[in-house]
Amino acid sequence: VQLQASGGGLVQAGGSLRLSCADPRRTFSNNAVGWFRRAPGKEREFVASISWRGETISYADSVKGRFAISRDSAKNTVYLQMNNLKPEDTAVYYCASASGSYGGSLEGGYRYWGQGTQVTVSS
Numbered sequence: 001v002q003l004q005a006s007g008g009g010l011v012q013a014g015g016s017l018r019l020s021c022a023d024p025r026r027t028f029s030n031n032a033v034g035w036f037r038r039a040p041g042k043e044r045e046f047v048a049s050i051s052w053r054g055e056t057i058s059y060a061d062s063v064k065g066r067f068a069i070s071r072d073s074a075k076n077t078v079y080l081q082m083n084n085l086k087p088e089d090t091a092v093y094y095c096a097s098a099s100g101s102y103g104g105s106l107e108g109g110y111r112y113w114g115q116g117t118q119v120t121v122s123s
Helices: none
Strands: 004-006 009-012 017-022 033-038 044-050 057-059 067-072 077-082 091-098 110-113 117-122
Touching: 004 091, 017 033, 017 091, 017 117, 033 067, 033 077, 044 067, 044 077, 044 091, 057 067, 077 091
Parallel strands: 009 117
Antiparallel strands: 004 017, 017 077, 033 044, 033 091, 044 057, 067 077, 091 110, 091 117
C-alpha cells in the first residue's frame, strides 16, 4: 500500500468528518493529490484534488461548498474536511498521488493509491 487513508466512520446526516492521507513513501513530492470515492454499486468517482503547491484546487460539483481539501507538506499528509454530510456521500474514499503537479479528475492521472476508508452517513 502506497498511501494510508484514515478518518472514515459512521456519522449522521449533517455531521462532519476529516479524512487524512499519509504518504510514508513520499510519493507526494512535486505531485498533486486527489480524493476519489466509490459508492455501493457505482463506479469510482472524483471528489477533489490539490496541486503540489496548493494553488490549484478542484472539486466535484456534488461536494462543492461542503468539502475542503488541504495539504500539510511538513507532515506529508493531505486532508479532506467533509461538512454537512449527506447519505449520498456514503462510499469508500480513496486518496491518490498524481503523476505530476496537477492531478485533474481522471483516475488515469494518478499513480499511487491508498487502501480506502469507509464513510457511512445515516439519514
